[in-house]
Amino acid sequence: MSAGERFLPYGRQSIEADDIARVAEVLQADYLTTGPLIARFEEAFAEAVGARHAVVSNSGTAALHLATHAAGLGPGDVAIVPSVTFLATANAVRYVGAEVVFADVDPENGLLTAETAEAALARAGAMGRPRAILPVHLNGHSVDMVAIRALAERQGLAVIEDACHAIGGSHPAGNGAMAAVGACAASDFACFSLHPVKTITMGEGGVTTTSDSAAFQRMSRFRSHGMVREAAQFEQRALAFAPDGEVNPWYYEMPEPGFNYRATDFACALGLSQLGKLARFAARRREMRARYDRLLKPLAPIVRPVRPTSGDAVLHLYAVLIEFDMLGLDRAAAMRRLKDEGIGTMVHYLPVHMQPYYRHRYGTSVLEGAEAYYRRVLSIPFHPGMSDADIDRVVAALERLARRAHAA
Numbered sequence: 001m002s003a004g005e006r007f008l009p010y011g012r013q014s015i016e017a018d019d020i021a022r023v024a025e026v027l028q029a030d031y032l033t034t035g036p037l038i039a040r041f042e043e044a045f046a047e048a049v050g051a052r053h054a055v056v057s058n059s060g061t062a063a064l065h066l067a068t069h070a071a072g073l074g075p076g077d078v079a080i081v082p083s084v085t086f087l088a089t090a091n092a093v094r095y096v097g098a099e100v101v102f103a104d105v106d107p108e109n110g111l112l113t114a115e116t117a118e119a120a121l122a123r124a125g126a127m128g129r130p131r132a133i134l135p136v137h138l139n140g141h142s143v144d145m146v147a148i149r150a151l152a153e154r155q156g157l158a159v160i161e162d163a164c165h166a167i168g169g170s171h172p173a174g175n176g177a178m179a180a181v182g183a184c185a186a187s188d189f190a191c192f193s194l195h196p197v198k199t200i201t202m203g204e205g206g207v208t209t210t211s212d213s214a215a216f217q218r219m220s221r222f223r224s225h226g227m228v229r230e231a232a233q234f235e236q237r238a239l240a241f242a243p244d245g246e247v248n249p250w251y252y253e254m255p256e257p258g259f260n261y262r263a264t265d266f267a268c269a270l271g272l273s274q275l276g277k278l279a280r281f282a283a284r285r286r287e288m289r290a291r292y293d294r295l296l297k298p299l300a301p302i303v304r305p306v307r308p309t310s311g312d313a314v315l316h317l318y319a320v321l322i323e324f325d326m327l328g329l330d331r332a333a334a335m336r337r338l339k340d341e342g343i344g345t346m347v348h349y350l351p352v353h354m355q356p357y358y359r360h361r362y363g364t365s366v367l368e369g370a371e372a373y374y375r376r377v378l379s380i381p382f383h384p385g386m387s388d389a390d391i392d393r394v395v396a397a398l399e400r401l402a403r404r405a406h407a408a
């Protein structure tokens with residue numbers, strides 16, 4: 001890294017002065033939590049992704065747990081999860097006592113396919129009743145939801161999209177139509193994260209979208225201890241109502257225990273402000289992707305972008321596949337070399353079936369597509385704060401790496 005060149009992390013939030021002002025306003029207002037910003041953010045989010053309902057929570061992990069719970073998953077049930085994802089996709093299945101069957105992925109883009117899902121289903125029977133499938137739109141590239149929906153309908157599975165990487169994009173929804181990611185056109189739930197490294201942020205935060213009003217109510221309750229405050233739903237009428245028929249002012253009920261997954265009002269203020277920038281951030285991400293795609297072409301086959309899928313993706317991560325065998329340099333050494341040039345990279349992800357917890361629980365298995373993807377993948381710097389010159393700098397560093405392979 002020469003003097004004056006910034007370190008480029010693989011991802012980073014883009015916070016602007018108006019984001020800070022919106023948060024500061026809420027910090028001086030009456031409600032820091034359970035205030036008016038919660039519903040305002042949820043309504044704006046639902047509108048932005050074309051969803052009927054949106055429930056905000058305090059992480060993408062909570063958003064996934066709200067969905068697995070509302071889908072009615074529990075002990076004796078099995079859910080299909082692609083192995084190449086963040087831990088939370090699989091953990092959300094375990095939180096409700098269901099078992100995970102890891103599906104293999106396409107080695108060229110890390111995505112679940114109808115074929116790998118079917119192969120996982122064939123293994124699932126021994127572990128319980130298959131009840132759900134959790135496609136992950138890895139890096140922002142969409143899983144083929146039309147094929148997954150068809151499979152889910154044949155097998156009676158709930159579909160929970162892990163859309164944490166895919167906000168702002170759209171994908172084929174059947175009959176030639178396109179739908180926004182999050183509209184749940186071919187799924188029961190879609191889950192988002194607003195962690196700082198994601199496309200928009202609220203510090204920590206998550207959103208679950210659904211078309212199902214009953215599931216929406218259930219998730220809203222589960223997010224806040226399982227508490228019910230609507231008089232019409234009270235079960236213990238003698239405790240709930242005074243002799244004059246009025247609701248006792250202190251009264252609430254808990255039909256089933258929930259969690260405290262509430263987002264704060266100031267986080268929602270940040271989320272609302274960032275949501276207003278989604279179109280601009282998405283446009284910049286599309287431009288940046290096009291520049292990387294074009295400039296990386298000459299580096300194939302040693303370095304090439306992961307294979308895209310149909311749909312209009314807004315990428316969260318820019319992932320390349322590198323043939324480290326041809327480089328004569330292993331991945332850790334390549335990452336250190338890039339870091340010395342001011343370029344941050346990361347691996348997304350170690351396949352989850354290789355984590356000790358899941359190995360101990362389910363035994364060691366081999367998923368060849370996942371492992372082939374994992375061996376070659378590297379996320380390179382990609383966030384709207386980067387200039388075209390920053391992208392050129394990353395490509396030049398990758399070119400120097402690739403040239404070693406030709407020299408070797």
Ligand SMILES: *Cc1c(COP(=O)(O)O)cnc(C)c1O
Nearest residue numbers: 059060061086088164193194195
């Ligand atoms: C970030 C992420 C999550 C979890 O979100 P948090 O907000 O960090 O809890 C889940 N799945 C995927 C694919 C993610 O990238």
